Amino acid sequence: MIVRNASRSLLRASVPVQPIDDLHLPATDAGPERWLEQHAMRDWIWEAIEELSPALRLPLVLRHFSVGVTSYERIADACGVPVGTVRSRLNQGRAKLATALAATADAPHGNTAQRLHASRAEAHETLAAAESRRFGALMTERWSPEIALLRGNEPVGDRSVLARGMDGDLEAGVRQRLVHAVAGRSLVLWEMDLLSPADNPDHCPPSVAWLMTLDDAGRPHRLRLLHPRPVQALQSLTPM
Structure with missing residues (x-):
């Protein structure tokens, strides 16, 4: 549940990459507290992701943070493993990420x-x-x-x-x-x-x-x- 809710917050907060001339600043009506919370959550999640082994980290990042390399087939191509292994590693990665989130809650988080x-x-x-x-x-x-x-x-x-x-x-x-x-x-x-x-x-x-x-x-x-x-x-x- 922690991972799911945190991921949803990231997805809601994400915006497409735009040329700087077309960049619109986010609305401030939600207040600085909400803005700080979103950034702190993102830093915390990435700190926890770095705690995973490379074999679990790579498919998790591609599945949840990439734009075009999200399918099991493309992730399998990237990792050089069968699709079934990708599914297994994603399940393991999500479980271990929940543990890593708890372990890094009070640790300093990178920007x-x-x-x-x-x-x-x-x-x-x-x-x-x-x-x-x-x-x-x-x-x-x-x-x-x-x-x-x-x-x-x-x-x-x-x-x-x-x-x-x-x-x-x-x-x-x-x-x-x-x-x-x-x-x-x-x-x-x-x-x-x-x-x-x-x-x-x-x-x-x-x-x-x-x-x-x-x-x-x-x-x-x-x-x-x-x-x-x-x-x-x-x-x-x-x-x-």
């Missing part, structure tokens, strides 16, 4: 809003660097030296593969636009629209999610690229 703001800025900077052909340099500067591209749990490439894939997409006229972000201490999710070139509208899937596991220094260490909807042929960042 989730500040972390999310920083992650969105990082996503925009990453896309801008890529368009300036500096994606490889940015990875060297900000990402773990051991960064690896995964499919499920299997490594399929290193930073050179990522750099070639990004450069290839840009040369083909593909662009990405951030639409949603999730930021924890141990993992980050950037969900992007994929914009195909006008002369080839079916060049790539309509969207891609960057799921990054962070190392102890907070740098991307493992990256999974997920397409919320399956396609027959992928010509985007994920290598065939």
Whole structure:
């Protein structure tokens, strides 16, 4: 019940990502107490989520906080496990989250809003660097030296593969636009629209999610690229 009510509060409080020029401040008629309560609740939930094991944390975050990677099938693809395992891990994760919420009730909680703001800025900077052909340099500067591209749990490439894939997409006229972000201490999710070139509208899937596991220094260490909807042929960042 604690998890259910807290999640409903988060969902009611969530708003779509908008350009800053179109951003409307939340109404203040509910008073500062309500605003503080919502933010404190969000920080508390994320503190408890970080107490879960990585195997339980990942499907729980995708199921309840992502926009496009919420189905059992897509979560199974992300985790590299069968759908039945996803269901089992979600059940275990929810049960353990209730315990973690009780255990972290009086603990100091990180500033989730500040972390999310920083992650969105990082996503925009990453896309801008890529368009300036500096994606490889940015990875060297900000990402773990051991960064690896995964499919499920299997490594399929290193930073050179990522750099070639990004450069290839840009040369083909593909662009990405951030639409949603999730930021924890141990993992980050950037969900992007994929914009195909006008002369080839079916060049790539309509969207891609960057799921990054962070190392102890907070740098991307493992990256999974997920397409919320399956396609027959992928010509985007994920290598065939």
